[in-house]
Amino acid sequence: MGLLLGLLLLGHLTVVAYGHPILEAPESVTGTWKGDVNIPCTYGPLQGYTQVLVKWLVQRGSDPVTIFLRDSSGDHTQQAKYRGRLHVNHEIQGDVSLQLNTVEMDDQSQYTCEVTWKTPNGNQVVRDKIIDLHVQKVSVSKPTVTTGGSYGFTVPQGMRISLQCQAWGSPPISYVWYKEQTNNQEPTKVATLSTLLFKPAVVADSGYYFCIAKGRVGSEQRSNIVKFVVKDSSKPLETKTEASTTMQSPLEATSTVNSSWGWTTKMDVYLEETRDGPGKGLPIFAIILIISLCCMVVLTMTYIMLCRKKSQQENVYEVASVHAREASDSGETMRVDIFASGCSSEDTASPDPGQ
DSSP: OOOHHHHHHHHHHHHHHHHSOOEEOOSSEEETTSSSSEEEEEEEETTOEEEEEEEEEEEHHHHEEEEEEEEEEEEEEEOGGGGEEEEEEOOTTBBOOEEEEEGGGOOOEEEEEEEEEEEEEEEEEEEEEEEEEEEEEOOOOEEEHHHHHHHSSSTTTTTTTTEEEOOOOHHHHHOEEEEEOSSSSSEEEEEEEEEEESSSOGGGOOOEEEEEEEEEEOOOOOOOEEEEEEEEEEEEOSSSSHHHHHHOOOHHHTOOOOOHHHHHHHHHHHHHHHSSSTTTOHHHHHHHHHHHHHHHHHHOOOOOOOHHHHHHHHHHHHHHHHHHHHHHHHHHHHHHHHHHHHHHHHHHOOOOOOO
């Protein structure tokens, strides 16, 4: 891309200097056998000049042969040998570079980029550039192994993940995956693709893997051995403290404690063991929730008992008040009766004044 921009800029400066479009292209380009190659050819567009014809020619013997033609009717590939693997850029004005796919050894030759413009006065200007195409066979490089995710080579059981083997060289490149065996046995072939897929990964997939890449030329290349680990999520992870690894039960943890500080320490270790070992105990948030519910139940029962006790005390007070009032009323009645009786006796005992 940088080379293309540089050529476009140079072509524009040349247009300014000479007053008409000038083609810019490198003297030679090197392509990889069975790979793709781009042969640059650019010019700086100039106001008043209209592109009317683009040709690409290849040297066959002593005479050049047209392999591509672009005119007002469209693009035309002139040779059957290039059909389906030749493309000339048309997306960027001033860029008529040739893209050649699946390069063969006999594609090595001289290529000519020829462009025709119509000038402002109606004349035509033709410019061309010759580029040498060299085709080379490239041996396959040492492959590299990567994973298809961000987990690295240690993953949890049940995850869908892949190991990818990648090498560079003249295509096509074939790949074979192997897994190392124990007891000095021969490695086992596990796949014949560039990607080794685990769907999903299980503990038995853990082991040492490597891949071998082989191209059209050169010897095969072997990657470094990678250690692939699949962790069993059903087993507790190893703890970091000695207390948690030697602990047998919560009762043993509390029976050896003589102070409140030591008891708290031991309980903290037990809770840590509970968190580290899935399936061995309740999570810490569940324990906190249960404790909170128990406290709420205790507070509720205490409140109900206090309310009932207060209600009973009020009932006793009311009954005592009623009895007191009844006793008071009875005393007053008795005093009235006694007073009435006294008055009757005095009236009976007093002499009649008329007698």
